Amino acid sequence: xxxxxxPGFASTTEERGETTVVxxxxxxxxxxxxxxxQRGFNxxxxxxxxxxxxxxxxxxxxxxxxxxxxxxxxxxxxxxAKKPEPKAKRFxxxxxxxxxxxxxxxxxxVRLQIWCDDGEPVPSVVSVWPTADWHEREAYDLMGIEFDGxxxxxxxxMDDDWEGHxxxxxxxxxxxxxxxxxxx
Amino acid sequence: MTTAARRQxxxxxxxxxxxxxxSVLRVDPALREDDDILEVNFGPNHPSTHGVLRxxxxxxxxxxxxxxAVIGYLHTGFEKNMxxxxxxxxxxxxxxxxxxxxxxxxLAFVLAIEKxxxxxxxxxxxxxxxxxxxxxxxxxxxxxxxxxxxxxxxxSLLWYCFRERDAVLDLFELVTGVRMHTRYFQAGGxxxxxxxxxxxxxxxxxxxxxxxxxxxxxxxxxxAIWLERTKGxxxxxxxxxxxxxxxxPVLRASGxxxxxxxxxxxxxxxxxxxxxxxxxxxDVYDRYKVRxxxxxxxxxxxxxxxxxxxxxxxxLDDRKIVLPPRHELxxxxxxxxxxxxLVTEGYRxxxxxxxxxxxxxxxxxxxxxxxxxxxxxxxxxxRAPSFVALEAxxxxxxxxxxxxxxxxxxxxxxxxxxCDR
Numbered sequence: 001x002x003x004x005x006x007p008g009f010a011s012t013t014e015e016r017g018e019t020t021v022v023x024x025x026x027x028x029x030x031x032x033x034x035x036x037x038q039r040g041f042n043x044x045x046x047x048x049x050x051x052x053x054x055x056x057x058x059x060x061x062x063x064x065x066x067x068x069x070x071x072x073x074x075x076x077x078x079x080x081a082k083k084p085e086p087k088a089k090r091f092x093x094x095x096x097x098x099x100x101x102x103x104x105x106x107x108x109x110v111r112l113q114i115w116c117d118d119g120e121p122v123p124s125v126v127s128v129w130p131t132a133d134w135h136e137r138e139a140y141d142l143m144g145i146e147f148d149g150x151x152x153x154x155x156x157x158m159d160d161d162w163e164g165h166x167x168x169x170x171x172x173x174x175x176x177x178x179x180x181x182x183x184x
Numbered sequence: 185m186t187t188a189a190r191r192q193x194x195x196x197x198x199x200x201x202x203x204x205x206x207s208v209l210r211v212d213p214a215l216r217e218d219d220d221i222l223e224v225n226f227g228p229n230h231p232s233t234h235g236v237l238r239x240x241x242x243x244x245x246x247x248x249x250x251x252x253a254v255i256g257y258l259h260t261g262f263e264k265n266m267x268x269x270x271x272x273x274x275x276x277x278x279x280x281x282x283x284x285x286x287x288x289x290x291l292a293f294v295l296a297i298e299k300x301x302x303x304x305x306x307x308x309x310x311x312x313x314x315x316x317x318x319x320x321x322x323x324x325x326x327x328x329x330x331x332x333x334x335x336x337x338x339x340s341l342l343w344y345c346f347r348e349r350d351a352v353l354d355l356f357e358l359v360t361g362v363r364m365h366t367r368y369f370q371a372g373g374x375x376x377x378x379x380x381x382x383x384x385x386x387x388x389x390x391x392x393x394x395x396x397x398x399x400x401x402x403x404x405x406x407x408a409i410w411l412e413r414t415k416g417x418x419x420x421x422x423x424x425x426x427x428x429x430x431x432x433p434v435l436r437a438s439g440x441x442x443x444x445x446x447x448x449x450x451x452x453x454x455x456x457x458x459x460x461x462x463x464x465x466x467d468v469y470d471r472y473k474v475r476x477x478x479x480x481x482x483x484x485x486x487x488x489x490x491x492x493x494x495x496x497x498x499x500l501d502d503r504k505i506v507l508p509p510r511h512e513l514x515x516x517x518x519x520x521x522x523x524x525x526l527v528t529e530g531y532r533x534x535x536x537x538x539x540x541x542x543x544x545x546x547x548x549x550x551x552x553x554x555x556x557x558x559x560x561x562x563x564x565x566x567r568a569p570s571f572v573a574l575e576a577x578x579x580x581x582x583x584x585x586x587x588x589x590x591x592x593x594x595x596x597x598x599x600x601x602x603c604d605r
């Protein structure tokens with residue numbers, strides 16, 4: 001399937017049998033409507049946001065020692081065999097789409113992807129696929145993606161008064177505030 | 185009505201998805217002025233919520249006029265935790281997400297790792313994975329049926345279903361050594377060979393089970409209370425189901441013939457013979473019928489797996505990702521090094537991103553994995569079918585009675601661990 005005529009089309013890659021189509025963030029809703037109405041992608045499986053902070057910064061394996069000696073907490077063998085391609089922006093949001101036709105044998109799948117930086121608004125696709133409602137709330141809650149035009153963008157899994165977005169790479173594990181400590 | 189006529193007739197016309205927020209049903213403002221609207225907190229600790237789900241329900245008498253689902257009480261951060269573990273240690277996590285069809289969850293993640301690694305497990309492992317997936321489906325549906333019927337007052341069914349569920353758990357124990365959260369699938373195949381006694385015991389179960397499903401149906405299908413409380417309740421049209429991302433039995437009960445095992449066959453599902461049950465009324469009763477038929481179809485697949493189980497190795501002989509056999513550790517220096525490296529550091533998975541989707545007991549289970557080429561996952565995201573199913577609460581319960589709310593919620597078959605992750 002050719003995606004070059006998609007509104008806001010940026011690039012497409014075919015890897016491991018999966019098609020990824022990257023579009024401009026600002027034109028996401030146009031692209032989504034086009035895919036639903038013209039290409040039959042009526043079913044939004046999932047919205048997955050990923051944080052690429054620190055991507056590509058891990059050392060390459062095999063370099064154990066340096067001038068200050070060996071850091072036993074960061075053994076070189078935990079590093080990468082080779083460095084991955086750098087990413088353009090910090091966050092990616094992937095929309096996994098499939099065309100549901102009753103009784104079909106085989107159906108195309110596509111990953112619609114956009115890239116955004118911290119605080120950059122992403123158009124909401126709730127008007128295109130109603131199921132995006134909770135998926136977008138989850139991406140906002142756990143990853144801090146700001147969806148523009150979402151009717152009810154509130155936290156969904158964490159408490160309403162939670163601070164920070166736990167799935168970000170700069171959010172430490174075990175870093176939640178201690179409550180009911182009796183210290184107050 | 186004949187099947188052909190039912191195929192023609194829509195479940196309802198137009199859409200019932202609330203606007204502007206698809207997952208929240210708001211009380212009509214005119215109604216709020218005229219009548220007494222009672223706001224009730226349903227849950228989070230209510231036995232029929234299968235975990236901890238809170239529904240804020242607004243009632244006009246016994247009629248549900250507004251509903252909002254509040255989730256997150258079981259959020260434990262599985263996805264964050266998996267980023268901290270090496271690939272093969274992270275395999276233990278997905279099972280605990282959906283603790284009723286745990287083998288299928290484990291399979292999704294293992295298939296994602298294998299897709300990134302570009303390896304193909306030996307046929308015996310593929311067929312055994314398929315067999316255990318179907319037993320998991322039976323296990324999950326049995327718990328759904330037992331608890332779902334219990335909530336509507338058919339208490340005896342719970343004990344019958346749990347009797348058979350225990351038989352399934354016995355089979356899991358026989359193969360893997362544990363009853364739940366088995367961690368039997370490894371990247372590259374299975375953790376251990378299949379013990380010889382398993383096939384006989386499994387065949388006994390597969391011969392016995394279809395008769396038991398008939399017994400359950402005999403208990404429910406002619407019972408006036410059951411029919412009264414399930415037929416025509418919780419309607420969801422095919423268009424609304426697709427728009428709300430519903431999959432699995434809920435979608436098939438709305439008349440959509442859609443099963444990922446058939447649409448995009450994974451494992452060896454293209455080599456076994458099974459039917460996809462489809463019903464057309466989109467109500468609680470049809471969702472029950474779909475699951476009953478699925479238990480029979482799963483048993484058919486189990487039978488075929490037993491007949492067609494290939495001989496040969498159960499795991500790849502690739503020392504870069506698979507532990508060497510135990511006995512070699514005493515004699516081979518190289519094996520010892522491989523073992524040490526795999527256990528301490530784990531294997532590295534080439535950089536890339538994959539989305540693996542398969543048909544769990546609850547519908548499309550997706551696993552999105554990003555690797556940076558290191559020994560730990562960069563990002564893991566599960567498309568949890570229970571999470572999506574709860575989005576349909578507002579659409580399905582609109583205008584129903586509060587007692588039906590429990591039947592409808594049960595028919596969506598949500599597991600809160602899966603929903604909140």
